[in-house]
Amino acid sequence: LVLTGGPSDAELLAAHRAGDQRAFGELVARYRNRMWGIAVRTLHHPEDAADVVQEALVAAYRRAGTYRGEASVRTWLHRILVNACIDRLRQERRQGTVPLPQVEPRERRLDVAVDVVTRLSVVDALAELPAPQRVAVVLVDVQGWPLDEVAEVLEVPVGTVKSRCARGRVRLGKLLGHLREEE
């Protein structure tokens, strides 16, 4: 969100580099909610998400001097966040702390009560995706970002983003019961 008449993101970052102590706070205020949303949907746990947002904000604070303007400030900031999320997911995987699926994909059935009980929530289903697919789906389908900007954030071709989203949606479709597992 950029308020009408207010400084642009780039102006705020420049002011921060120049020593304006409030400028970075204003920048954070613009993107904090969105960063939180991405982190909490990607990492599935609020405490981990809060850790990662903090890491990203501090990293951005430190690296502001290296911002070259090749991407928008928003893209730059979220690239730091997403990389932090992916690092956290990889760390969890190395430590073997990624929980196994607790609920099998639901079958299509008429019993609505059972269906509700056994159905994975969207949030839980997201957590079952591999990290690259999960991040792509969160940014594109949950956050509604344009594909080209997601590609820029993830530093991959647009086609890779599309492919990751496609694979992720198929997996989610099965977990959410919209698609059946192949036998």
Add this chain to the structure above:
Amino acid sequence: MTDRREPAELPVDLLADLDAGALDPARAAVVRAAAAGDPQAAAVLAALDATRAELGALADPPVPARYAARWESALAAEAARTVTPLESGSDPASAPAEAERPQLHPGGDIGAPAPLPSTSQRFDPDPQPPTAPSGGRLPRLRPSSGRRRRTAIPRRRVRPAIVAGAVLAAAVVAGVVRAPQEPAPLSLDGVDLAAAGLAVQGDFDVGDLADPARRAGCLRTVESPGVSPDAPLLGGREVVVDGRDGVLLLLASGRLGRLQVVVVEPGCGPEGGVLLGTQTIEA
């Protein structure tokens, strides 16, 4: 995949690629044409649509006030320990020249010490003294959630006052604390007002409204429902609401288990004021 009795002729992954726009135009046209006459393919595409719709309906949860406060503390600590934090790694090609650097807040004090975290927060039991920017260790000034972490970081509960004292001591030793400073306003965007109110308990950064007479005059003027002008102040903080500066007041209600959160404009007083928000907290 969509029907056990009669498997789809078109692979689901291929349809998903079509759906995602991942196929080149010529291939997409062929697959689209094939899918048009295939009810099962149509069902798969509808399922993908439904999946996307569910994802798109996910709203961002509000930022819990305790996390917002933690991030603010971490950034304040970062600001405090780096007098000119950004110049060392700056890129001359992108750094604005001195004369053209915007100064959005002329009163800003470069290198001014950061606010220390409130003692009402809980902190990690192993606070580290600030390190050099290249040290890589983040100041983890954060409240304990009490949840069991999935990562193997040992934790133990420590009394907040003791831990906060340790943080303060470490900061003093490291030369971080140089002079008192008011904390930056807390943004309430996306933050639940009740949670924000509870988070500021014990802080009294309310500017002129620290004066009981002025505060009473303000509360009388804004006529916040159910709030007594003489309500005892339990905490407060300068905030930003929708881009507007404000002061959040956490007030006792005189009734056990009930607190009031009131947000007013900073200049609020007996002569006038604007109510920006109010909420009752019931135990």
